[in-house]
Amino acid sequence: MAVDAKSLIGSQAKPHHEMEAEELRKEHLLLDPMPREEMNQMVMDAMQTTTPRYWAFVIGFGLAVVVLLFGAWGYMIATGMGVAGIRRPVYWGIFIVSFVFWIGISHAGTFVSAILRVFKAEFRRPFTRAAELMTTFGLAAGALYPLIHLGRVWVFYWMIPYPNSRWLWPNFRSPLVWDFLAITTYLLSSTIYLFLPLIPDLAMARDRSKGWRYYLYRTLSLGWRGTEAEWFRLRKAIGIFAFAIIPVMFSVHTIVSWDFAVSMVAGWQSTIFGPYFIIGAILSGVSAVVTILYILRTTMKNFDYFIRPEVFDGLGKLILIFSMSWAYFFFNEYLLNWYGGTAVIKKILTLHATGPSAWVWYVMLICNVAIPWLFLWSKKVRRTPWLMFIITLLVNVGMFAERYTIIPLTLGHQRSPFDWGIYNPTIIEVSIVLGTLCLFIFLYLLASRIIPLIPVWEVQEGQMSHTLRKVGKTTMPSVTELE
């Protein structure tokens, strides 16, 4: 009891502004500095700690990739596309749904990293790399789908333009070629964008590693020493990337939307499809970042120091804003077609809400609108990581349902009622879809033990520029521009 009384007296004796400062430090990573050496060690420990449970997950997901993705895909190649559920009138099924979904997921890395960097949103610092990594692996998963959907994948090179004996010369103005170019551009640029800010951290890992890790980091860090010229060059390059990759990001999902919008399919021909797809992509992508950050925070050593509730709070606000924007675009598209659209579009919209697959439409609205609007206005919810994990998972379920509504559910009820049909994905298609999810998780699991997931130099730079300043009777955070 005596000890309790003493500590109570001790805390009361603290001046009010000091207690406030303590609270602020607890709250914000950038106000709670730690010596760089310790931060480096924390990140290295997180990267090098592998438990039997971790390896069980790696092996489990690796096997799932082999069986679910490559096994099912191999079976489909050997047997033919007949094993998939796509048939008249629905020729674009769950493969294209997943393609759009993964390309959408990949948007967040760039959005979070580039846009928040350009606008100097400081809370981005500890998690940009985790988001960028998600972009790269999301694109890798998404880029598989055009090949899977192709059917005769062994002749995929016919799409590549070169003078050949068959006199095939692809039309460069086809949206499918746009897709190919946009995804290639985005995949390459986002991989480089992931790599550039990683170089100083690879050098840090090089200085603390032995064996194969040392050789790997030494090669990848390109002889980094941290000279003034190297930092200047890196900053310039990151600056160019941060600005240039934003329009590329917008172009990618716009082009994916044009795959639909330039066709003659009722319900797809819409000028709003580009921005509607982009908003949806950012909503699902930012949600996926939160999901991943929660998993990293709970499974990786020391990550609770770097990933604090302030991160979930900031991203939660973004999700709420994008959910509202998505609802605006959805309503805009819906209202105009409902009010003045042709009979066929009215029928499609009615069937979305009342037809045999109406539950998909309701899942979409509940997960994308109702849940974020009901919960994310609350600061308490936004700062509760496990709640954010559940909400963001549901948002992505909703976004998958949105793509499902747009693609097979729209294709199934076109202009000629005698040609209506319902699409049901087969077990092979579902296996492939689950397989790509496993591929994404598998790649992320491996990368989490090879790449420093926390940009330590960026965190330290942020901590150096943030201080606490006493203003009147209170203490306030203050930021200095070091650049």
Added chain:
Amino acid sequence: MDTNVRMILFKEDQIDHAAEAIETLHTQGIPEKDISVISGVPFSEKILGRPMSWTRVPQIALAGAFVGFLAASLLNFLTPNLYRMTVGGLPLTPIPTSIVVTFELTMLGLLISTFIGVFIETISPSYGPKGYHPKISDGYIGILFRCPTNVDEKTCLELQDLGAEIVNPAEVKQP
């Protein structure tokens, strides 16, 4: 004149002392080209009173964008003429639908060449004293300088007074 390459270290919170140390080196007559600063976080040149660094990365990036634009133009406007497939009523080389390819390839050229620029400049020979110490990635600020042997001892003593940690020359290595 004989010179020694020296390296001194300052802790991350001793940035003011590091700036003073550079000033001291200047007063000892050591020119800018013989001083090099390495650090674990970026500091602007103004903070340490150093001359502006330069890079050709933006120019290389622009050149890459131009190459991308050229490649896109060839794909858009040359190939349809090489393999003519005339469709009644439709132009052979329409501009609006070519904009997408032009944009993507121009941006691809810009972004890839930015990286190539960084890579080329990284592997290109650089001037100034060279060396590295693993403490740099622990947040230390390192100052490398070429010091005439006759003022070496005096300079080191002055720098030590500012709180500098003098690194044993045998420990100054390449990464």
